[in-house]
Amino acid sequence: MSQKPTHQYFAPCPRGLEPALAEELSSLGAGGIKAVDGGVHFNGDWLMGAKANLWSRTASRVLWRVGDGQYRTDQDIYALARNTEWDWLFDVKRTIRVQMTANKKAPIQSVEFVTLRVKDAVCDRFRDTCGERPSVDRANPDVRIHGFLDGTRCTLYVDFSGEPLFKRGWRVATNEAPIRENLAAGILMLAGWTPEQTLLDPMCGSGTFLLEAAMMALNIAPGLKRSFGFEKLKTFHRIKWQALLDEARTAAQPPHPLAIYGSDKYGDALKAARANLEHAGLADCVQLKQVDLMEVSAPTETGVLVANPPYGVRLDELDKLAEMYPQIGAVLKKKFSGWRAYFFTADPALAKLIRLSASKRTVLFNGALECRLFEYKMVAGSNRKDSAQADQP
CATH class of the missing domain: 3.30.2130.30 (VC0802-like)
Structure with missing residues (x-):
């Protein structure tokens, strides 16, 4: 039958x-x-x-x-x-x-x-x-x-989708290992970020967090610039689909400056982020700046910091990260009081070496790779840890 x-x-x-x-x-x-x-x-x-x-x-x-x-x-x-x-x-x-x-x-x-x-x-x-x-x-x-x-x-x-949904249609430039768009959007949701809050990605790479945040803030449907598998089926309702697209376009806000900031140490990374923002028509929504993470300052008194720091494989990379993580903790402590910080990483050393007490840990998978999203609530003088009390992943 x-x-x-x-x-x-x-x-x-x-x-x-x-x-x-x-x-x-x-x-x-x-x-x-x-x-x-x-x-x-x-x-x-x-x-x-x-x-x-x-x-x-x-x-x-x-x-x-x-x-x-x-x-x-x-x-x-x-x-x-x-x-x-x-x-x-x-x-x-x-x-x-x-x-x-x-x-x-x-x-x-x-x-x-x-x-x-x-x-x-x-x-x-x-x-x-x-x-x-x-x-x-x-x-x-x-x-x-x-x-x-x-x-x-x-x-x-x-x-029903065809190409994977993380392929939004706006990315024209990329770095070595960009985070997928749907994972970035999910991390922003888990962080509790809303458009009323300032957002900063101090290691923005090709700008995935920034673009997802801008589209969320402007209520832009993530699939507005792409086609889908269901359009090739006999069950496709063209008139209904066109009405849904028209409704989504009407619901989107026109681009305007937002409290979304991105920075990176490397000019090539910022060039990629800027190209992607321009291709998506969102270049005026996000403020970009080339600056080392250790020199970054909070753009507002409160906000959400989100980052996907690099993690090493070779011994020389691991040594550099072992030096960097405590410095990240020091920068957060000194300059980001009143902020919430979120680090997405597959490196279990971050939790120990950043020397801050994570208020929350969420297990996430980037493909088959098990990762953690660490939350740090930056309240002055309350969450510094010495290395003997280092956090466990």
């Missing part, structure tokens, strides 16, 4: 941001919200899925659940995929890519083999219904099909 999809969605996100994403989706009007490790399940009509793509700042993708069933063998998975009405979802002329993942409980020997079985099932379905098979494009497909296997169930999804 064929399976015609209902509007059940799953939005994956960087691990640690599930509560922030659940709150976002709730504010957008999603129903059936259930946060799980790695993302959030929700439901709603077609427009809800489109709205989540347009407005979510923390989701990595929005996946539309199109098939679900129990399995014991790869033949069961093939049958599930064969009975899913792919021909109702998209035209045979669209190129496809299938990507399957499985958790440790899945009783399969090869994810690659199961991926091929699902691909064959999709193509066989089209051959049966229209006499043609869709072509596969691994690099830039029109339709991305995702599948997930646990110990007993296989769930199939069509990617």
Whole structure:
């Protein structure tokens, strides 16, 4: 029996941001919200899925659940995929890519083999219904099909997003290892930053925190300058989508100077940040300055400082960081009384060497890399620690 999809969605996100994403989706009007490790399940009509793509700042993708069933063998998975009405979802002329993942409980020997079985099932379905098979494009497909296997169930999804949602469409310049946009937005949310508060990134690199903050302050939908996977499906409602875009454009504030500041020691990094801000039309919203972190001063009496400091791999890098971290603590203590400071890092040494008492630690994942977001409330004379009392990660 064929399976015609209902509007059940799953939005994956960087691990640690599930509560922030659940709150976002709730504010957008999603129903059936259930946060799980790695993302959030929700439901709603077609427009809800489109709205989540347009407005979510923390989701990595929005996946539309199109098939679900129990399995014991790869033949069961093939049958599930064969009975899913792919021909109702998209035209045979669209190129496809299938990507399957499985958790440790899945009783399969090869994810690659199961991926091929699902691909064959999709193509066989089209051959049966229209006499043609869709072509596969691994690099830039029109339709991305995702599948997930646990110990007993296989769930199939069509990617409603296409390219990952952290690809906002504004980045034209980058540094060596930029933080992804949705993770940066989530960190700002976890920091409790709001546009009424001053924001400073003293190690701004290509400006990801600054751009995300400016778009949040101006209520600019993060997906306003890009296209999405759902636009290539037969279920695409062009008139409804255009109305949603018009509404988002009307809701956005015109660019104007904001209390958002960025600085960096290196001119090349500031050049990249400035290029990205200009490409996004936000150059007048953010104040940039080339200055070493140790020379930075607070631009206002209170505010939020957020930074993604470098972390080392080679011994010489580790030695430099071991010198830098205590200096960061000294600068915060001396110049940022009344501020909240947030450092996102994969380096466990920061917590020990900065010599300040973290008021909060949040575990986040940057891809597969486990990281920490440390919060420091800078109250004069109250949170300095000596090295013997150094914080534990």
